Amino acid sequence: MSSYDPHEQSIPLDPPDWEEFKALGRRIVDDMADYLAGIRDRPVWQPVPPDVQARLDTALPRTGVPAQDVYEEFRTTVMPYPRGNIHPRFWGWANGSGVPVAAYADLLASVVNCTLGSGENAAMMVEHQVIAWLREAMRWPADGSGVLTSGASMGQIIALAAARQAKSGTADLRGLGAVADGRQFTVYGSTETHHSVEKAVELLGIGGHFFRRIPVDADFRIDTGALCDAIRRDRAAGLHPMCLVGNAGTVNTGAVDPLDELLALAREEDLWFHVDGAFGAFAQLLPTHRPLLAGMNEADSLVFDLHKWLYMPFDVSCVLVRRPDALENTFSSSADYISSTAQGPAAYSLAFSDRGIEQSRRFRALKVWFALKAHGIDTFAASIAGNIDQIAYLTKLADSCDRLEVVSRSDLNIVCFRYVWPDATPDDLNRVNQDVLSRLQMEGLAMPSHTVIDGRFVIRVANNNHRSVRSDFDFLVSQILTIGDGLVAASR
Structure with missing residues (x-):
């Protein structure tokens, strides 16, 4: 009782x-x-x-x-x-490592317990400032707009909804992709585009079968010739191309689409140009990598996760749009219970609830504000550069070893490779590499993940980890060789 x-x-x-x-x-x-x-002294997982x-x-x-x-x-x-992503030898999927000082901010955010939908309070102003900082970091127009979200998946929905509104003049979410005059929209991205984009297309009623997955070239970048052909075919069939999605770092391999070419094509075809920069957008902080991302900061919208390559604790992401009113035109509400007053908190002109789906929004901005003030953006940029250097070092180790084969490499923070030996069949290679990865993970030695490239099961290392050092990658290679050699010897 x-x-x-x-x-x-x-x-x-x-x-x-x-x-x-x-x-x-x-x-x-x-x-x-x-x-x-003491995290290094424990198993990764x-x-x-x-x-x-x-x-x-x-x-x-x-x-x-x-x-x-x-x-x-x-x-x-x-x-x-735990999942293990705070460990120095976690390089799986696309998970960040978590900045300790930001955890204090999450505690403080929970104590003050603000909801950041609308109304005048300091928390609203913190998010407004953080978005301004992120615009500057991404070299985005100062009059652009944005909002913090839970992740890039939500960001894709928000950005594509804004794209649809801009191209149709309605924010009606009820139709199955058709607007008032019966037009059917189409959206384009490569076969390497993240599945969250297809989910967004489906949820917005456009229909997943109207998301055109365009083939990629040998470097896993979208084939612009095939893209042009697809747009031309859809127009000839009476469909209405709406949005082109470019990748600033694919999850599979870290490939970056030719964003400047896609930008030019989008302008020529009157398409909304959206960039999925979930982790790769933060390479914009490095002068050495800005040419790789040329065109990204001229897109109509951009999403990126701060809990990936800015090492924030989960969850916090951002969507930026170029047109100042694009989000409000899509999501604003005139409900009486959130209408403005002449004075008091309801008189505050900014409403983040008018920039997205959520009315109740947690104070995600505080950990970003806290961490950027505590460390400075240049410190984060240096850590990102270090991650790229570490992946280049790992790639060099794999290239120099006759028992390792690099299957894909990138200019960012991902490399995919596998253990090999003479006279192995494709099935043998896939089976042994699965066993190697399983041993690494189950014994808590290291946590790369996997993917399948052209039928080849590969070990995928994605380095969003501010705690990793070069010796961790020496250890990874040593363990892969030891486990692989043992498995091959046992099979003989």
Whole structure:
């Protein structure tokens, strides 16, 4: 039974003893700092044991227990079994490593507990400032607009909705891709474009089958000739090309489409040009890599994840648009309960809820604001340059080893390679490389991920990790060779 008095005005959810609460907080901060400081000494990843899984599959609590006991359960059932992306040898998928100082900001954001939909408060101004900083970092027009989101997947939806509104003059989400006069839109991107774009096309009612996946060249960049042919065929069939998506770093291989060529084509064909820069956009911080991204900062919209290559804790992403009113034209609402007043918080002119789908929005901006002030953008740029250098070093190690084959390389932070040996069949190569990767992951040695390129199962290393050092990549190569040699010897 609950112990509260039903005649009281409120149910006591604040701590009964604030000194005890502070003591628990100090212990948590100390433990988390020790955890991060010793992260290299632990496995990158380990499976969750059955008994722990059972403890995480219990019935809804009806009564409470002391917060100290809940924290103890966290320490034994959750903390030892993370995804692993904070470890120096995690290079899987496209996960960032998390800047420690930003975790403090997340705590502070939860304490002040602002929702950033609309209204005058300092949190709204922090996000406004962060977006201005990100525009500057991306060399985006100062009068452009933007909003922070949970991830690039949400950013794709927002950007493509803005594209559809701009090309149709309506934000009606109910039709199956057709606007008032019956036109059917089409969207274009390469076969390497992230699946979130196709999801966005489907969710917006355009229809996934009207997302044209264009073939790529030998470097996994969109084939512009095939793209032009597809646009021409669709126009001849009475369809209406709407948006062209360029990749600033594909997830599979880190390939960058010829963005300047795509920009020119989009302008010629009157298409909205959208760039998916989920992680690769941050190479814009490096003068050495700006030519690679030429055209990106002239796109109509751009999405990028700060929780990838800016190392922020999950989750925080950004979508930028070139036209100042493009988002408001798509998402603004005139509902009475969020209308403006002459004075007070509702008089504030900026409403982030008018720039996207969410009305309730968490204070994601604070960790970005906090971390950029604490470290400065040049420090992040140096770390990004270091990640690129480390991947170049790993690629060189693989190139110099007759038992490793580089299958794809990039100018960014991804390399895909595999273990090889003479007279191996394609099936043997795929099987052994799967086993090599499984051993690396299951034993907690390192966490690359995988992909399949032209039927070849490859080990994929994507380096968004500010904790990695060169010796980690020496260790990775050594372990791959040892495991691979052992597997081949056993099979003989």
